Amino acid sequence: MKRILLAAAFALGLLLVLLPAAVRGEWSSRSQTAIISAERSLDANAGKTGTQPAISAKTLAQAQSDEDETAPAPSNLMPFEQATKGTERLNGLFTLYRDRAGGNLYAEIKPEQLNVNYLCTITMESGIGQGGIYSGLPLKDFLFNFRRVGNKLQFVVPNVFFRTRPGDPLQRSIKRSFSDSVLQALTIRSIHPQRKSLLIDLKPLFLSDLPQLSQFLADMLGSAYNVEAGKASFGPVQVFPLNVELESDYGITGAMGGEPPPFLSALPDSNTFNLRVRYSLSQLPANHDYRPRLADDRVGYFISAYQDFSDDSPREPFVRYIQRWHLKKKDPDALLSLPEKPIVFWIENTVPLEYREAVRDGVLMWNKAFEQAGFKDAIEVRQMPDNATWNPADVRYNTIRWLSSFDADFAGMGPVRVNPLTGQILDADILIDANFARYLKRTYQTFSQSQQSQSAQKPLTSRSRLCGDGMATPLSKSMSAPALKSRRMLQRLGNYDLCYGAEASRQLTIGAMSLSMLHSAAPGSNAMKQFVQSYLRSLIAHEVGHTLGLRHNFRGSAMLSPAELNNTTITHQNGLVSSVMDYSAINLAPQGTPQGDYFTQTVGPYDKWAIAYGYTPSNALVPQAEMRLLDKIAGRAPEPALAYATDEDIYAGLDPLATPFDLSGDLLTYAPWQMENALKMWQTLDQSSPTKGESFSDVRQKFDEIFYYYFQYSRFLTTYVGGQSFNRFRSGDVAGRLPFEPVPAEQQRQALALLQTHVFDANKFRFSPAFLNKLAPSRWEHWGEEAQMDSLDYPIHDRILSLQARVLYDLLNTDRLSRLRDADLKTHGQSFALPELFGTLQTAIWGEMFKPEEKLQLSSLRRGLQREHLKALTNMVLRTADVPDDARTLAWYELKQLANALDRVLKRQGRDANIETRAYLEETRDRLAKILDAKLQTQ
Known part of the structure; x- marks a missing residue:
């Protein structure tokens, strides 16, 4: 019998090889259709038990113990009323019971909530303001479900990387081959006699190190820390029909016997501190008409991918969906229609009044792009009231949050939360570090003293190519230690935009210095305020682009020739760059040329094209049926203004026009202009600084900023x-x-x-002795400020x-x-x-x-x-x-x-x-x- 089966299998394989490509393609298309149908079936039955075999199959062990879900209650369980005595009942997506003392928190899981996927997002609710530990930082997001095994309720992260169409026998093989992750097995404390719901204690789950804070702190701070179980407690808890929001307060202590904890200036004691973490548990949306959209590598979107084991065509096994919001036209027949439900961003009430208009403008900039996809006013901006009762971390609100830090290396970050089954974006929160603007009030001092000290000692070697401004190790293919650390940070946090602000702040600094030195603008002048507003609009537009699903495009800066960059007739219409998803460099006009826009103030041609690819509606029932429409849009890729290169394209330093923080399609002309601008600023700094009452250390800091700007553009020429x-x-x-x-x-x-x-030619760097002898270091010595001890002279x-x-x-x-x-x-x-x-x-x-x-x-x-x-x-x-x-x-x-x-x-x-x-x-x-x-x- 076995030989007969093997022979049949061989014959079937041979038949597949001999089938014409068109037939194999149709077979593949049908397989894809079946998978999508299964996904839609799962979505439509999100609240029902046993409707998800195609997407997140139960493990074999769980499948073998299905009878445990309805097993009789063990005799040693407490009566339900006794187990919840003295607690407050909170009705929502999950019914919670919290004792009045606040120490215990229980959840009642209904039978119909077992084996159903929900979304968990974990956010740093409070940080320490230093070393990458910042409030609002995303920590994790994943699907989870509850599975009963005997008298335990497992908290499970299903493996959604491998899928089959419904009914495919390979489904059994996948169950055996690829494991789910059981994060916690919770003891069932009681079972309700009528509702048959299960009562569990949430402390072992949400007061444990579920976010892996110990590893996170070790990665970020370089020293071992322990999450102290005895110090953990629950904070505020809120329940809603579609989500549950709860906070956990963790006590952190430096590990004994390991590396001593680093000195953290933002803390009174670097060995111990508290972190508050928010857990958002939410129901997946039941969008029966949402269809995933297949990705195309000519257009830059973040991707949700899986392997389709039912597709036996010879092409690669991955199915890739772009990450995007669910937008539908209110009038499907109109060429330009309002959306049924717009994407709404809330400006957090912590954003300073003077910046709210610029923030709003940066968000709404994208409505021009959505018009290319047939949507009018696809995005709305609302102001969070001062008396709001909701929290910005609530997954029901997309927010723009203001972050206060001691040393943040980014000006902005735009993480999103995505349904990994379909790529649908469910929530977005943009973080803006307040330090980006504080520098102006400190007379162009952009960085904290610790950064200044590091920059003063290693101005050209301390930054990695990952942030767009460093060098690879000389004569070697190996990556520098800072670059590896930055890459690990990116991998841990997801594909977020972390390096933009570190160099963007430098661009802001050099622009403000140019305004002051070359155009005589005072720090509090209207020209300086408008400059900062233009920067903020550009920064917000970049981060909003990430929350719409778009990746970086480092070819965006090559759209215009050097001669066109300061022609506002061109830049006001099309922008300085083809895409705000580039890392925008400051545009400084060459000597003798009137200054145009410093930063782009509109989305560019690439942005409009990318939004058209991701959001143009179609009547297709499955993603494969959209291919003709999508290929027509993506086929415009060779147009010069639509050129695209993203993060993985720039590490090799291959393409001279795909470089972060450059500008123009001709760096052989533009780079010497900027180096001459730097020389002119040095000359002005020598002649006019310090002003009366100004510290000589300020002159040194400005000298370093100009030096680094000069280096940046000289490096572009090597590519x-x-x-x-x-x-x-x-x-x-x-x-x-x-x-x-x-x-x-x-x-x-x-x-x-x-x-x-x-x-x-060293003659380019001939500075007067008097100028060099002005360059004194800062002499402050206290927490947050470290005086330079060696080589005080420059x-x-x-x-x-x-x-x-x-x-x-x-x-x-x-x-x-x-x-x-x-x-x-x-x-x-x-x-x-x-x-x-x-x-x-x-x-x-x-x-x-x-x-x-x-x-x-x-x-x-x-x-x-x-x-x-x-x-x-x-x-x-x-x-x-x-x-x-x-x-x-x-x-x-x-x-x-x-x-x-x-x-x-x-x-x-x-x-x-x-x-x-x-x-x-x-x-x-x-x-x-x-x-x-x-x-x-x-x-």
Whole structure:
């Protein structure tokens, strides 16, 4: 019998292989239709038992013990009335019983509520205002259900990653293969004699470390903390027909025997503090007419994905839904209609009065985009009254919340809560850190003292590429420790927008300094207030975009040419950028050009197109039937204003136009403009600062901000070398275009020439001695302020060399060298290749050795840059750096040429050379001889 079954299975498999592709596609489509039908059936019967086998099947163990759900009550259970005696009954989605002392909280689970999926969202209700532990921060959200097993009620997170169509025999295999997660098994205290409902104690669940605070604190603070069970207690509890809101207060203590807790300036005692967590338990909406929408990688949406085991077509097994709100037209036949139920955002009553209008404008900016999808006034904004009785963390309200922190690394964040079965967005809360505006009232001091101290010591190395402004480890593919920590934080919190504010605050700072230094605007002037309002509108629009389901688009900044950026006739109509989902850089007009918009003030063409993809209604009954409509919309991807590149596209540093915090489609023109603006601000700072009564430490902080701005734009030029445009469009979208398009060789040469002029030429950084001697550090020493103890004078040499070295190492990064090695194969030999890069850098950095002056005299900065270049090539030759072999050979060749040149120079200079220069040249020659004669290190 087994042989017969195996033979039949083999025949069926062979038949599938031989079927025409069109038939297989129809089979796949029917499978998809069945799955969607099952999902809609589950949604329609959300309150009934046993209606979810296709989506979140019971585990095999639970399926084998279904009889336990109706098992007779054990004899040792307390009578229901006795178990709830002395409690207050709270009727809502779940009936709760709370004793008057507040220590105990019980829940009554009805039989029809067993094995039904609900949504749990966990939010940090109170934080410590430091170290990433902030009020309003999302911690977790997941589906859960209650399952009875004997005299226990399990709190279960169902596994929704693997699904089948109803009735598919594979469903049994999935039950065995992929486990659900049982977070807690709660003892049944009593069973109601008539209602047959089960009474459970919620303390073991919601006073336990369900949010994994211990691990979260270890990740964020770098030290072990314990959640003290004896200190945990319930806070306010609210019940509603569709949701339950409860708070738990946790006592946190530093773990004994581990790493000592860090010093936290925001706490009176860093070893112990309290955190309050909000749990929102809500019913999934019964939207019978909501249809998931399939994703397309040409358009940037967050995704809910699962594997469809019933689909045996040869394509990849994932089904991907975009995350979006459920919007329906009030008049389905109208070209432009009001929605049946708009998306409503509430401005929290903590938002300062002076910013509420800008916040409102930033939200409503998106209504222009929704008109492309056929909706008029799809979004509404309302003001939370001062006497509101509801909490902004309540899942029934989408809020814009004001966060007060000591050191927040973000200005804004826009998390959403999503039904993982369908991708439907259910709730959104935008967090704005009040520090973004406080800097203006402190005369441009953007960062807390701890950040200033860190920035002063490591201005160019302490930030990661993850935030869009750092460098990868030199000559290595490994990611820096700060980048890894940032990535872990993103993975833990979900795909939220955490780095925008860290660099956005810097953009705000440099813009305000430009207004003051180049346009004579006072801190309290109308011009300065309008500037801050324009920034806030742009920031809010970005965060609202996330809550609508949209991901970042780092190609958005490349829409306009440099000449168009300050033409307000263009920017007021189409924006500075094609998408507010880019990380927006400050737009500073070049010297002699009237200033236009500093930040974009309208959604761009990409934003409108993306909303059209996600929200245009269709009459299709299942997602597959929408494909013709969606493909028509997504097929516009090759249009220049609709170019899209998101987070995972930028880590390689491949595309010079897909970079955070850049601006314009021509950085070879725009970047030198901004570096010249920085030089002009330095000059003004030297001449006009400090003003009477101003601290010299303020001058130092401003100097650092300008320095970093200069570095930011010099770094953008490196991405042209070995760069390629990466396009997401598909075959057939446009003729003659391919996914990868190398940057023209002439543009790569131009980028290197600009780096030689603006970075490697130390004459660009000639500051007056009086200016450098103004740069005093802050001398405050108390909690929250740490006085600098060492090297009180400004380390100008190290700063400039750090800038030069970082750019140099980025040019010689392993990935860039590998791409240049491949250039000949990808451009028919008409390329900028490895030999030209090595030769150009050798000439730019060691030119004096090949065309020596009568009496050679090298500055300390010049010697420092040459040593860094020598070190980079040495690491390649000695195989201590992981680079392509061709790059290693060229490094050896350049060092050989340099050794010969040094011999000639030393013979020509004789004893007449400057002693410091001659000592340097002789040492370098000896070092080269040893390097070229050294034994190679094995890999």
